[in-house]
Amino acid sequence: MKKLSKNAKSNAVTYAIVIVFYIVMQILSGSGTLSSSLTGQLIPICVYICMAVSLNLTVGILGELSLGHAGFMSVGAFTGVIVAMSLQASVASGPIRLVLAMVVGAVMAAIVGVLVGVPVLRLRGDYLAIVTLAFGEIIKNILNNLYVAYDAEGLHIRLLTAISKSELAEGGFMIINGPQGATGITKLSTFTAGFLLMLFTLFVVLNLIQSRSGRAIMSIRDNRIAAESVGINVTKYKLMAFVVSAALAGMAGALYAMNFTGVAAKKFDFNTSILVLVFVVLGGMGNIRGSIIAAAILYVLPELLRAVNDYRMLFYAIVLIVVMLVTNNPTLKNGVNAVWTALKGVFVKTVPVPEEGGESDE
């Protein structure tokens, strides 16, 4: 173990967190002690973790603000639904259809990511935030007016005007019906699929960050002029990070859509983008492990707070504020660190405390 680099160890911990989470949940679920409430939240948790990790690539590693991450999620979700539903007859196996849906969803989201990224990422300043904000709204309105049906002749895709059942051949069905969204989706997502997607997302993001390209991306974040001066193609690396982030969001979107029987464009609005951004910011920008933990805890929290009924959103807001204070206020931070060190002292008796205090956390 000692020969492993610092990065590899850190990666191992991140993977371990996800794997332990999966195993613990499987054991609890197998023994029947897992509440229905938590069982139902497992797949959304996986989806939001993937969303947060992928957004962290843009926000934390690349250092550009993206306010339309839910837009890429919706592209993946709707593409995935179209793929999964049109292949219902030809591909019998559910898991294969799910994988196909996620792959096509990712490709579509990546294409849209390129379209958005190419003009905007050439600019300096906060333009990406402005454009992605608009993109999120535009894609929502397009999807609200999108009608897709499937019959023996293939796909019928139309904007603005509804497709009525009588226009379709025998056995045809609607896939996406404007603002009503997609209904009648067969539930294909499983917790295991979510777990594998989390591992895949982590694998892609962590390897990208620790590769040559990843170092180039981070150098752009830290000092664009210095990066350019050593010959780094700024636009190329920015686009790389942004498109990978979009594609992973598309995959998460496909998994999300397949978890419910219906999905509507309304869900993927500005609020969802901000929710994911909150996970990233509170988990720590550029901190992948932080994103995972923040997404899981902040997603489960409102459900746990159901016990306090009317006040749950109030409590949720208070928790967010407290987390922000604790992570940024030096006094509180020292306090938490002291508790953490003390806790560690309980677990590992042999560790001398002064040495721990002197060592900075990565």
Added chain:
Amino acid sequence: MKLTKALALIMALAMMFALLTGCGGSGNSASAPAEEPAADTAETAETAEAAEPAAEEAAEPAEDVMVFHIGGVGPLTGAAAIYGNAHNNGSQVAVDEINALGGSIQFEYKFEDDEHDPEKSVNAYNALKDWGMQILVGPTTTQPAIAVGAEANADRIFLLTPSASSTDVTDGKDNAFQMCFTDPNQGITAANYIKDNAVGEKVAIIYNNADAYSTGIAQSFTDTAAEIGLEIVSTTTFTDDSANDFSVQLTEAKNAEADLVFLPIYYTPASLILAQAKDMEYAPIFFGVDGMDGILDLEGFDTSLANGVMLMTPFNPWGTDEATANFVDAFVDAYGSKPNQFAADGYDCVWAIYEAIQEAGITPDMSNEEICDALIATFTGGFTFNGTTGNDMTWSANGEVSKAPIVVTIQDDIYVNN
């Protein structure tokens, strides 16, 4: 060093998740009432050997009082909160009335917030399942009802929604029933009514094309109008984001000389349309659907604007029949305002379930699946229900209710039946 740190982190994480699940468990048992056995039966429905002793326990503490766990799901916060709150309040009134009767059937009632979001709605539904819900009244709104309907169908929990009106809610789910009429049904009825009674010659439609309910009605209205030869001169749309100015839509309707404007939308945007039409000195007949119900209670709304507005609603709070009068009195006593049709539907749902339980002879110690099957058999087997939103209601095998919508005109702040 690093390894021990990692180990500590994993340990802490494992503990945290254990705590999380622990929290969930304890929270549920705290909120669960004294009737533990009933909750147990619901949870262990699949394992027959575990269900049996629980059933015996249930019989012990109270011999003739049977307590059912009724769950409700709807938006208590967010943009659609008024509908969920109305539904919750209406159902609560019915539960209180039934429990006050002191009969052998008593209801334990719990309502969870879903923020009008399918994802949150499924979470709310699962939370209620942990509480021991046996029958679900809800969800209030369409999109959540579609998502929850599929879950309830898989779990075999009977579902009666007060106001989720899309046909997708009941399609392919034998356990899902509606108390409201469906969107297509409303569009068809409105078009026929306008044509048959010559309410208007040239019709303009303004609808919300980002809303499933609004689009559903507008589509069927347009189709029916084409069939029966009702002339539509203008069709304009808006979205939730642009629901604060309707001058473009109204100008187009006015220029097309429409003498009737069909508004298959909720009452908040409708109130703005009425106000702006008055400013433009455009005075066609406004024809709304059941989402228009509630406009008179809107805060800050000049109710004189609503004079002459026609709307289709299953429920008239100024109705004089005994059921309506009793409900309205009880509701005003409890909440200080007149109920709208969402409250009335919520109220009727609970009473319909009560009567169906009586008719089917269901007991709370039955498993969810048995209760579900018995209720499905009752609802589709010639069960008729008289409530505040209609008389002699029956349900078809696919879960749709048959009742006649009534068209009312607003005059001097009250509904007048046409």
